[in-house]
Amino acid sequence: MTLPVLLLVLFALLLVGLLAWALRPPAHQARPALDVFEALKQSRHSSRMSHVIQALQPEDTEYLRETGQVALMQTLRRQRRRIALDYLDQLQKEFAMLLEISRVLAVMSPEVIGMEEMERWKLSFIFASTCAFLRWKLRLGLQPFSGFTLLSNMATDIARQLDAATTRVAEAAVQGSEHPALGHKRIDGL
């Protein structure tokens, strides 16, 4: 049997696997009634990133070593890592919520922009893999950080950008709420 034919057979087997995966019941039950605009208005955990970064900075706990309280410093760092993990969970939830919103919009729209949907699939994949990687690194124990000041500034920049984006979303939401098709209806069954 030649390699191209073997590839066909492997592809057929992959399809059977994907079929079984696609037929599984969903891991998370969808929210019974998701209001797109309400969900968009919800608070964003990502805006608190600078605090988390600050808490993870080694300088924040280094003074404990100088005063001879190494055990306390380690405990504190462990606790902060746990907080960082919780923060990561919240980020992931926020991401999932945004994806849910995008799905609702796509399902309701008479036109779906392929490039934007593809961009979202790509982002979902990158986000999920980065999140898993980071989570494992945090669980295994982070080394003390250095050069946080620069990165903290970057985080502030991002928070600013997020604010700008959210303002635009709010504007779009106001325009949308004026539209009768969406303004008075909740999207059920999602």
Add this chain to the structure above:
Amino acid sequence: MVEPLQLQTAAWALTTTLELALFVQLVRRKLGRIYPLFFAYLVSAIFQSIAVAALYRMENLDRWTVWKIVWGTQGLVVFLRALAVVELNRRILLRYIGIWALSRKLFLGVAVAVIAYDLVLSKGLWQWLILNGIRGLELAMAAVIVTMLLFARYYRVPVNPLQRALAVGLCLYSTFYVINYSLLERIVQQYAVLWNFLDLFAFMASLLVWISAASRYVPSEELAVPSAIPAELYGKLSSEVNSRLLLLNRQLIQLLHLEDRGQ
């Protein structure tokens, strides 16, 4: 001991009986009107079973003529099955106009790529062109069904039990056909009769899945059309959601890089 030929005849008879049972179920539940192309496919499969059985009883026909008739009718049955797959996808996704518009381009791309790849393997020999073309079409159908189900899962598009059963039956039979044709029939020629049986059994399994789902079908399974939003609003909100997703992703990646720098 039972002769393989007798077993094959019995399997054919059983398959035709199951096809007729499905036909009766579809007529009883008035599903022929909802899925006319699937119904046409079933009717063609029944006629093919009867025609092939009659053909094998004619002893004066030469093997080459029989081969051409059998594969000619098979081509028609596979073509109708492909139309049934299109019908099923359309039935599930058509209510979501935007999703359907996007998905059909993707389905077409997937189908063309798979068939083209398979046809390249025939190296211009017309006998292989027909056989590989049928295999390509089968694989394309399976790929399109899986893509559709993944799409439906991602966008939380409801798929009722009958649609799910139709998709599973069509997909499993198609993938089994590809594996059987590519791997088993060519490598283990001495077990050709056995693989013929397996092919029939795969089809019987699909028929049983369809009969079971058709007999449990209730008309209320057809779902209401979701409310719509203007395309411009979708475009605006969608790009905003994307920008927020992008920023979240960037944050995460920076957090990761931050950690790398720290180590």
